[in-house]
Amino acid sequence: MWGYFKFEWVQFFTNKKNVAIYCLLLFAVIFYSLRVAPAYDPIEKVDVDEIEARYLTRATFLQDMAMKDLTGSHPSVFMAIDIFNYINPYDQKRLDALDRGDLSAYAEATSEWYDITNSFTYQNGSFFYNPSYYTYGSQYAEDNAFYAYFENAKRYEMFAKADYDLSIALFEQRTALQTLERLLNGPLPVILIGCALLLAIDIVTKDRRNPTILRGFPIADWKKLFVKGFVALLGGIVLFIPILIGIVIIGLQSGFGHFGIPVPYYTANVNWMQEGLLDVMSLGMFFTQCFLLLMMWFIVIITVVLLSSVVFRNELVNLAIGMLIIFGENFYFSRGVGFFWSVENYPTSYIQVGQIVSKIRNYYYMSDQLTVEFGITLLFTSTVIVVILMMVIALNSRFKMVK
Amino acid sequence: MIELQNITVEFAGKKVLNDISITFQQGEMIGLVAPNGTGKSTLMNVLMNYLKVNNGSLMFKDGLSYSSKSKEVKIHQFVSMMPDQSDLYNYLSGRDHLKMFATMWKSDKKLIDETIEALNMGHYVNKKTGTYSLGMRQRLCFAMQIVSNTEIMLMDEVMNGLDPNNVEVISHMLMKKKEEGKMIIIASHLLDNLEKYADRIFLFKEGKLVDADEIVATFSESILTTLRVKNMPEHVKQALLQRYPALSAQTLINGMTLISLGALNQEALSSITAFLVECNLPEFTFGNVTLNDLYAMYYHEII
Numbered sequence: 001m002w003g004y005f006k007f008e009w010v011q012f013f014t015n016k017k018n019v020a021i022y023c024l025l026l027f028a029v030i031f032y033s034l035r036v037a038p039a040y041d042p043i044e045k046v047d048v049d050e051i052e053a054r055y056l057t058r059a060t061f062l063q064d065m066a067m068k069d070l071t072g073s074h075p076s077v078f079m080a081i082d083i084f085n086y087i088n089p090y091d092q093k094r095l096d097a098l099d100r101g102d103l104s105a106y107a108e109a110t111s112e113w114y115d116i117t118n119s120f121t122y123q124n125g126s127f128f129y130n131p132s133y134y135t136y137g138s139q140y141a142e143d144n145a146f147y148a149y150f151e152n153a154k155r156y157e158m159f160a161k162a163d164y165d166l167s168i169a170l171f172e173q174r175t176a177l178q179t180l181e182r183l184l185n186g187p188l189p190v191i192l193i194g195c196a197l198l199l200a201i202d203i204v205t206k207d208r209r210n211p212t213i214l215r216g217f218p219i220a221d222w223k224k225l226f227v228k229g230f231v232a233l234l235g236g237i238v239l240f241i242p243i244l245i246g247i248v249i250i251g252l253q254s255g256f257g258h259f260g261i262p263v264p265y266y267t268a269n270v271n272w273m274q275e276g277l278l279d280v281m282s283l284g285m286f287f288t289q290c291f292l293l294l295m296m297w298f299i300v301i302i303t304v305v306l307l308s309s310v311v312f313r314n315e316l317v318n319l320a321i322g323m324l325i326i327f328g329e330n331f332y333f334s335r336g337v338g339f340f341w342s343v344e345n346y347p348t349s350y351i352q353v354g355q356i357v358s359k360i361r362n363y364y365y366m367s368d369q370l371t372v373e374f375g376i377t378l379l380f381t382s383t384v385i386v387v388i389l390m391m392v393i394a395l396n397s398r399f400k401m402v403k
Numbered sequence: 404m405i406e407l408q409n410i411t412v413e414f415a416g417k418k419v420l421n422d423i424s425i426t427f428q429q430g431e432m433i434g435l436v437a438p439n440g441t442g443k444s445t446l447m448n449v450l451m452n453y454l455k456v457n458n459g460s461l462m463f464k465d466g467l468s469y470s471s472k473s474k475e476v477k478i479h480q481f482v483s484m485m486p487d488q489s490d491l492y493n494y495l496s497g498r499d500h501l502k503m504f505a506t507m508w509k510s511d512k513k514l515i516d517e518t519i520e521a522l523n524m525g526h527y528v529n530k531k532t533g534t535y536s537l538g539m540r541q542r543l544c545f546a547m548q549i550v551s552n553t554e555i556m557l558m559d560e561v562m563n564g565l566d567p568n569n570v571e572v573i574s575h576m577l578m579k580k581k582e583e584g585k586m587i588i589i590a591s592h593l594l595d596n597l598e599k600y601a602d603r604i605f606l607f608k609e610g611k612l613v614d615a616d617e618i619v620a621t622f623s624e625s626i627l628t629t630l631r632v633k634n635m636p637e638h639v640k641q642a643l644l645q646r647y648p649a650l651s652a653q654t655l656i657n658g659m660t661l662i663s664l665g666a667l668n669q670e671a672l673s674s675i676t677a678f679l680v681e682c683n684l685p686e687f688t689f690g691n692v693t694l695n696d697l698y699a700m701y702y703h704e705i706i
Contacts, residue, residue: 003506014494212486213500213547216451217507218479220472395472398455 026242033249055091058084103166111156118149158262175257176250184354197322200232204309215402222394236298259284266359268368338367350375410459421610434601435590443590483553488540493533510552537564598694633686635660655699
């Protein structure tokens with residue numbers, strides 16, 4: 001068994017296709033780290049000019065209105081005066097804090113600023129969020145901004161209580177670990193699972209090129225399949241090495257951050273008006289949960305490829321089935337659909353690993369049922385079913401793994 | 404030990420192996436001879452369970468048979484088949500391949516270096532097999548099976564692409580393995596070599612295994628039974644038969660005329676020798692029917 005493992009291991013890491021996947025991923029990571037990450041332009045950034053411009057405009061308006069007789073003025077003028085009088089002190093605090101270099105005070109004022117701004121902006125025809133949310137005619141711009149403001153309010157609330165050094169890079173999520181967090185909430189899980197699929201795709205079918213060497217090995221077919229699966233899983237874990245290289249590159253430019261950084265997650269709280277919509281976990285916990293869910297996904301994809309390989313014996317079919325699983329969620333995903341369908345029971349609903357851990361996916365689905373624990377249970381159950389099917393085939397005396 | 408009972412394999416209605424029943428013992432070297440496509444490889448594939456039989460059963464030591472996957476693994480621990488040289492991993496070295504087989508069969512690692520030395524592979528075994536010639540690859544495949552060190556070794560065309568020196572080296576190694584008590588089953592077209600070393604030789608005819616001794620009763624005996632004359636003109640043959648009516652003659656497709664000597668005395672043999680020399684036919688030998696003759700006689704083909 002150990003001999004067969006070593007044999008498969010060597011083959012896996014000398015496979016030109018696999019080496020190409022690692023090289024392409026490394027190239028993409030280095031490009032991202034050197035060119036894309038430094039150019040990151042968050043919507044919610046620490047922008048003194050923007051705060052000041054907004055503050056001065058409002059202050060000027062308030063001064064102008066103070067000198068006027070407002071009898072008979074439009075009600076919106078009174079509403080603006082009320083809100084500007086209420087919010088401008090917070091902007092004043094933020095500007096003063098930045099002037100003093102007191103980032104803790106800035107975080108406290110900003111947290112409150114986000115809460116207050118959110119309360120009067122959401123679904124208010126007179127006020128709008130940052131215009132960047134409305135790009136590309138986004139149908140859900142308001143909802144996205146509403147969530148982002150809550151998220152920022154929570155994040156800054158935690159920063160205000162922090163006992164570690166604060167920085168603008170930390171606020172804007174530019175540090176290496178926060179960049180990874182952002183990527184895990186974005187395309188990275190699908191990229192990694194896709195890479196795992198491509199790595200595993202020929203792990204069984206390649207044997208047909210060397211049949212007379214392999215088919216006489218005194219090892220049971222089911223053991224061969226398990227060893228192949230294990231090697232493919234280790235190969236999947238190796239995908240994290242390029243990611244770690246990227247973290248080092250970004251870390252050297254923008255700082256590494258640390259595992260205690262707060263990561264807000266959605267709580268689907270019915271009393272959100274009073275208690276808020278989000279809670280926080282540490283970045284370390286976020287990564288741990290993401291890693292577990294990703295590992296579970298690797299295992300699912302690899303076992304499905306193994307089963308498909310013994311049934312269809314064709315890499316293209318393996319690819320098609322794998323792609324169907326990875327992109328299957330797109331066939332039914334739409335905002336709020338979780339309110340009507342039990343999407344939490346579909347394993348494919350858990351593909352956006354970071355969004356499952358931060359639970360923003362629950363916000364999108366309008367469901368509070370998608371949890372990491374349930375996702376792992378569901379994926380594990382799926383794996384067990386696939387493995388049982390594979391074993392039934394592999395233990396059949398007429399089955400030949402290598403023909 | 405391998406016991407075949409009524410083994411039948413059919414492809415598209417054609418019986419490639421037809422009701423074969425035979426037993427092979429440990430310490431035997433078995434030769435399989437037949438034209439291409441007549442069932443040699445099929446029989447080997449059946450022995451390895453790479454091919455399911457339509458009928459019949461196969462029994463190994465301790466009553467083991469291919470009745471389940473776990474038993475197949477047990478059988479493959481002591482039965483191996485030489486790999487095909489086209490299946491080698493071109494990016495791995497010869498030594499990597501040998502290590503692979505030694506590890507899979509948990510054999511003594513010392514066997515790797517011993518085999519490399521015995522087969523004169525030292526100068527190339529550490530290079531990638533993609534750079535090997537056909538003969539080098541063939542020797543490596545043979546070495547791979549040797550390091551697996553199984554009790555039963557199946558070899559299909561083991562001598563392919565080998566020069567005469569290497570044929571002899573491999574033959575001696577096979578003899579050594581036979582002396583160690585291993586059963587070696589070889590399918591080969593190098594008939595002289597097979598005849599020299601095999602204990603029993605079987606020819607395939609219409610899916611049946613036919614012992615060479617059944618075709619020519621005295622085949623495996625070292626007795627003088629036949630005069631073999633190369634390129635004997637028909638009129639000379641007729642003249643000889645007229646002079647010695649007790650003789651019978653048969654000209655094979657390979658141009659060899661076999662003259663069965665019966666119970667001729669030494670004087671008669673001297674007379675026949677003189678007759679052939681008179682007829683200007685110096686290429687003749689006294690002895691027994693060779694495997695090449697048998698092959699030409701049986702299949703009407705020349706190798």
